[in-house]
Amino acid sequence: MAKWTPKHEAPEPLEGPVVATITGGTIIWFVLFLAQVPFYAWFADRDLTWWVWTCLAGAGLGLIGIWYVRRRDAALKRAAATGEDDRPAS
Numbered sequence: 001m002a003k004w005t006p007k008h009e010a011p012e013p014l015e016g017p018v019v020a021t022i023t024g025g026t027i028i029w030f031v032l033f034l035a036q037v038p039f040y041a042w043f044a045d046r047d048l049t050w051w052v053w054t055c056l057a058g059a060g061l062g063l064i065g066i067w068y069v070r071r072r073d074a075a076l077k078r079a080a081a082t083g084e085d086d087r088p089a090s
């Protein structure tokens with residue numbers, strides 16, 4: 001089991017425009033869904049309707065993701081404003 005023990009600490013996670021990234025991805029999924037809806041019969045004839053529903057599921061899960069990352073971002077900003085640091089002391 002010793003060979004699986006990390007030899008160094010993990011780097012800090014990269015922070016970026018998370019809310020914008022998730023929102024953009026959700027919009028892309030929804031646009032793909034809307035683009036495929038007019039061709040639903042074509043997909044149904046070839047038993048490929050899962051493509052349409054996958055895009056809708058991606059948009060739906062993206063809405064949950066937007067809600068989650070906005071709350072996370074707000075919590076991080078509140079913690080920074082109060083001076084809290086949730087990292088353990090080394």
